[in-house]
Amino acid sequence: MITATKRIFRSGFIGFWRNAYVSLASIFVMTIALFVIGTTLFVDQLLTASLQNIQSRVDINVYFTTTAPVEQVLDLQTELERLPEVASVTYTSPEEALARYRERNRNEAAAIQALEELDENPLGASLAVRAVETAQYASVARFLDEQEQFASIISFVNFNDNREAIERLTNIINAVESATFLVMMILVVAAVLITFNTIRLAIYTTRDEIKVMRLVGAGNMYIRGPFMLQGVMYGLIAGLLALLILYPMAVWLGPKTDSFFEFDLHAYFVSDFLIVLSVIVGIGVVMGLLSSTLAVARYLRT
């Protein structure tokens, strides 16, 4: 058993090395296929991150009058938090609002001066409401409209200002998500098919030799083993090569994606390197192993 395994490994390596052109061609094609898969993985991450980003910026702000009692504001907060659509409600006190205003207008002497002129804080408290999904803001807004006991203390709700933008954004997000999913699936399926075909051709060139091995009395596993090992080697090497191409791309694109999508591709590549590595190399190894097993099976049947 150990001897057989050792021999399968040795003949796998010998076959890989002595059919260098075939091995190179297979690795080259698989590298491209895995590069495509890696790119779709990046695009997917980029989209997911930027969608989350955009979604997290959408919220409903409820501004209260300066005279609104704190207890009532907190009551409304509790009511809102009870809604299943609501992900979070953040309370900002008038003092915090003032501090934030000062901070923001630090360099604008006129604004600070205007504030100094006033005896009391002109800013009221506010609640920032975040829904679980963008589509749910409408129902949150409707809920706020219906709260008559709070009508007197609410200065204004900014939802209607953003409504159109929020709805359009929701639609765009959904459309982009399904379109990219479709494109990715097509690319991945194409990559898998091309890999399978390349390995099939590589093994087709040795079909006569497989026949000879059988005539000499080699068992099926003994014939199949080296080919399976070669498939794994193709996938392993191609996966590492694909990562070698993807890394400089991530470094180059990192600052650009960071400023545009607020998602640093380079940082992602580094922080989630183990995941990227296992996905790319793993897919490569599985594709190589499956392709070669299926391709050899044809010649072992009769």
Next chain:
Amino acid sequence: MIYFDTVSKVYNDGRAPALLDVSFQVAPHEFVSIVGHSGAGKTTLLKMIIAEDRPTSGTVYFESLDVHSIPKVKLPHYRRKIGTVFQDFKLLSHLTAYENIAFAMEANGRSDAEIAENVPEALALVDLEDKAWNFPHELSGGEKQRVAIARAIVNQPDIVVADEPTGNLDPIATYEVVQILRKINDLGTTVIMTTHNKGVIDELGRRVITMDEGRLVRDDESGKYIL
């Protein structure tokens, strides 16, 4: 040790039968030549012995074993008892002469020590020690066929089946290959060989079976090539 009992092989494409009611037996240590025109059924006959093809009717026995009742998974095991030599050599192109011979032993599950001992012996028997590390494309036709014979005998099979072993060779290489086959036979291995070559038959002076259109038409103990 080989026994054909009224074996016929008919293809479904309307051609004349490849074999028709062929019966004969081969005793241990015999050297049998099978002659006949192209398409007389010689190769089909050999394919029956190595279970590469099935008879339409009749039975082929190896010792007392019905060859075609062997389950597919046991076939490799059965084929290890038979050494095969082909007209087109059928060497593995990415392996050296030494490795080609060793492959047959490895597939057989022999130990590394046995391989290290028997492969050089087999190479010596076919007089190719100095070409052990050459690849098939670096060898002449005669040398390739000698490697193939070494591969066929290295597992000490009971029988060697050779299909037109000299078909692609020049007269000198033919002579060498026949001498090697004769030597193998003298060492105790049964040899069944098909050939077209009159000179080979006359020189051997052993048993000759003549085939014509799928039928066995002559079986001479010490035959000449008569067609």
